[in-house]
Amino acid sequence: MGDEGPAATPVRRAAAWAVHAFTASGAVLALLALFAIQGHRWTEAMLWLLAALIVDGVDGSLARAAHVKTFAARIDGDVLDLVIDYLNYVFVPTIFMLEAGLLPAGLALPLAALIQVSALYVFARRDMKTADSYFRGFPALWNVVALYLFAAGVGGTVAAAVVSAFVLLTFAPIHFVHPFRVRDYGAWLPALACLWAAATFGLLWGPGPALRSALLVLSSVAGLAIVAMGLWRTWRGASSAPAG
Template sequence: MFDPEKTGRRKALAVHFLTASGAVFAMLALLAAVERHWDEMFLWLVVAFVVDGIDGPLARRYDVKHKAARFDGVLLDLIIDYLTYVFIPAYALYGSGLMDGWSGWLAIILITFASALYFADTRMKTRDNSFHGFPGCWNMAVLVLFAVAPPWWVCLGVVTVLAVAMFLPVKFVHPVRTKRWKGLTLPVAVLWTALAGWAAWHGFEVSGLAVSLLVLASLYLVSAGAVQQVLDRREGVLRRAG
């Protein structure tokens, strides 16, 4: 006999299993990184990124917080995100030679230390479900650096700015949960994911157009929240003046 309650619990538990699969993809990415197969590593990270993008909406839809309360979905997500968003990309930045020597050491220290603090920050989310500060998406930043392959000092500058931005009162949009401009942000995030997968699949030997689109999509995702803040402040000033 069909039992809606049991079915609901099974669906909620399946969402936890989906989230946990990110740990498997993280291990596969790490194994590829150890062998210096950077394109394969990023392909697994892109797969993990896709899983991370869909498990949240599914968790809310199937109410995993109450129907599968044995497992803490938020904690599970943070553990996997630290591996796939922070730890493995930081290793790739150093191990690939894109940043080595003292600059590479400094970069991996900045990334791992700042991200550990950020992931434990109770003020990580804003009222509109955006992020308070750069959300530690080093997988995205490092992938773009691989695609562009700039000089080491440019890489160091990007890493330093983003590490500092994690603790600044600057908003960064969540492509799924931030409602404002979602009609644009979500397609841009999907485009970024497709371009990232394409670049990794081809060993980062892609056309200048693909790289340019990847950079432009990244710049939008990084700056959209700050632009919204500026517009909000401007609207507030106008309301007070009126």
């Protein structure tokens, strides 16, 4: 007998639609971040964007577990995910950088335009990911860029250089990992991603200066280690590990 998959039941259908609703909550988080930006509540805005990043990090696993393509097939989860990701990874962080004055005044709008256009390339390309679930080029994580520019308090010249570099890396033949899809590093990669999220959350929560510096270092080191895993994939080529 062939494998026909799990049988459709009201509970399974409800679970699949609940996962879609969980993904859609990212749009609400984007709205909350925009309201915080409007009120110049910078840390609150970053916390909403961090929450959206966590939702996006786990909703794919939930979708596969709930068989959303079978039990809630009316909704294209991939399209839903891309729309919300563009809001939370690109559009809202760009508004954050503009409103918070993180970019130099004379270059702020041109840099913001470059972010938008380069990110469209990422979201529209058909080969965004490799067969082993690595992103090709910088995957438009402008929420993370904005977070570090804000947390580190760098000047406008440095911020302009950082933004320009990541725009160029969007088109570079390098790889970035997906923390919960890449299987090359076993449990180490998702554990490192969780460490990064915890350190970053603590950093934004407003600790004292000494603890803030330590958390900034821990968050940065964890983030650089994740980036290094992707660069190692570029150097060594694809492995035989199955995609997530």
